[in-house]
Amino acid sequence: MASILQCMACGRQYPINSVMYVCDSCQGLLDVQHDLEAIRRTYPRETFDKRLGSLDRPYNSGVWRFKELVNPDVPDDLIVSFPEGNTNLYAVPRLAKWAGVDRMHLKHEGENPTGSFKDRGMTGGVTQARVLGMSRVACASTGNTSASLAAYAAFSGLEGIVFFQNQHVAMGKLAQSVAYNATAIRIDADFDKNLELVRQVSQELGIYVLNSVNPFRLEGQKTIIFEILQQLRWNVPDWIVVPGGNLGNSSAFGKGLSELYQLGWIDKMPRVAIIQAEGASPLYEAYLRGFDHLEPQKADTIATAIKIGNPVNYPKAVRTIRTTNGVVERVTDQEIMDAKALIDAHGIGCEPASACSLAGVKKLVGRGVIGSGESVVGILTGHVLKDPEAVIGYHADTLPNITGNYANHLYEAGPSVEELARILQRDRDLMPA
Numbered sequence: 001m002a003s004i005l006q007c008m009a010c011g012r013q014y015p016i017n018s019v020m021y022v023c024d025s026c027q028g029l030l031d032v033q034h035d036l037e038a039i040r041r042t043y044p045r046e047t048f049d050k051r052l053g054s055l056d057r058p059y060n061s062g063v064w065r066f067k068e069l070v071n072p073d074v075p076d077d078l079i080v081s082f083p084e085g086n087t088n089l090y091a092v093p094r095l096a097k098w099a100g101v102d103r104m105h106l107k108h109e110g111e112n113p114t115g116s117f118k119d120r121g122m123t124g125g126v127t128q129a130r131v132l133g134m135s136r137v138a139c140a141s142t143g144n145t146s147a148s149l150a151a152y153a154a155f156s157g158l159e160g161i162v163f164f165q166n167q168h169v170a171m172g173k174l175a176q177s178v179a180y181n182a183t184a185i186r187i188d189a190d191f192d193k194n195l196e197l198v199r200q201v202s203q204e205l206g207i208y209v210l211n212s213v214n215p216f217r218l219e220g221q222k223t224i225i226f227e228i229l230q231q232l233r234w235n236v237p238d239w240i241v242v243p244g245g246n247l248g249n250s251s252a253f254g255k256g257l258s259e260l261y262q263l264g265w266i267d268k269m270p271r272v273a274i275i276q277a278e279g280a281s282p283l284y285e286a287y288l289r290g291f292d293h294l295e296p297q298k299a300d301t302i303a304t305a306i307k308i309g310n311p312v313n314y315p316k317a318v319r320t321i322r323t324t325n326g327v328v329e330r331v332t333d334q335e336i337m338d339a340k341a342l343i344d345a346h347g348i349g350c351e352p353a354s355a356c357s358l359a360g361v362k363k364l365v366g367r368g369v370i371g372s373g374e375s376v377v378g379i380l381t382g383h384v385l386k387d388p389e390a391v392i393g394y395h396a397d398t399l400p401n402i403t404g405n406y407a408n409h410l411y412e413a414g415p416s417v418e419e420l421a422r423i424l425q426r427d428r429d430l431m432p433a
């Protein structure tokens with residue numbers, strides 16, 4: 001089943017195993033294009049449902065269960081998998097009520113092996129690096145991509161190289177990259193500049209770039225959508241709500257949904273809502289202007305994962321919004337941290353950027369865009385322990401310009417029954433909303 005690389009702008013095609021990220025002629029972004037007609041004829045949807053629960057590689061992975069739609073021709077022994085995916089989809093009626101909808105699920109991608117959705121893309125990308133015979137892989141990162149790259153590179157015996165900003169990277173993520181033995185470099189430049197640098201350096205030194213400009217990353221990430229639909233028994237929700245930074249995930253979602261629709265596995269398209277942080281919302285600004293062009297911003301938000309001002313996947317994210325009749329919204333840091341506190345207080349937990357999903361649903365319901373009777377799936381992109389400083393800062397009310405509206409006080413007590421009893425006898429609401 002031959003797949004190819006195809007430029008999304010001019011349609012020019014390249015062999016699937018080319019080391020390239022953008023079109024040679026027009027610099028457009030590349031898609032991995034599969035022979036959907038052949039897949040439709042050969043693999044009914046049930047093939048993929050039957051693989052659920054498999055103990056055998058590669059189908060025990062929530063990515064490679066859909067191998068024919070990810071990278072059909074890759075030999076199984078080259079696949080680098082922990083395995084990833086198979087994350088939970090939680091029904092959250094109390095959070096739904098807070099946001100103003102009757103039915104909401106949260107898909108927790110923080111339950112992946114390194115604690116973020118990036119593992120789904122990274123298994124695709126590092127596997128392709130092995131197909132291509134590359135010995136070094138690199139990325140610029142706000143922290144999660146680097147943690148994931150470091151782990152997958154280490155696991156498969158490749159050198160992982162990661163570029164970070166020398167500030168504003170959450171401690172859990174930094175620790176992972178160092179622990180997983182990557183060549184980790186802190187640079188006095190923001191994510192957008194570091195992405196430029198990693199592309200230049202990699203070109204010069206023959207290193208494979210594994211940022212989401214790499215189309216094989218997006219093939220892995222789109223399986224979030226496939227898995228959600230399997231978990232919902234292929235009942236399509238009205239909305240899928242996802243945080244947007246470099247816009248790889250939202251781009252992958254649109255591609256995955258189009259493929260499912262073309263295959264006839266779903267009979268309607270859910271609408272995709274991309275939620276950005278107010279201080280890093282170039283897609284939102286462009287959306288308001290009818291997507292005339294992307295105006296890069298100097299990004300700033302407490303959700304450091306999405307502190308991105310010049311998202312490389314902009315054209316693909318626009319395609320997602322157009323093909324799914326989607327919307328773009330933005331939320332303040334205060335809204336993000338309050339929504340996060342509620343998700344955390346539910347025992348599910350997530351990192352700040354992830355909470356854009358819940359904050360975004362509430363805002364879109366408030367604006368009358370999402371109807372209270374519509375069904376919603378929100379994506380939680382990263383684990384609560386990725387950014388412990390944000391958690392403690394919020395609950396201690398020490399974050400600049402953020403109020404701990406749902407703060408859970410951390411008590412101090414001496415070793416005495418009286419002191420403990422005084423604390424335990426106070427009134428307490430369990431769910432702060």
Ligand code: F0G
Nearest residue numbers: 141142144145245246247248249381382
């Ligand atoms: N949520 C989390 C937790 C992230 O780490 C990221 C991106 C996003 C959302 C946004 O996803 O870029 O596909 O729109 N983190 C990247 C990184 C940029 O380097 O880890 P996107």
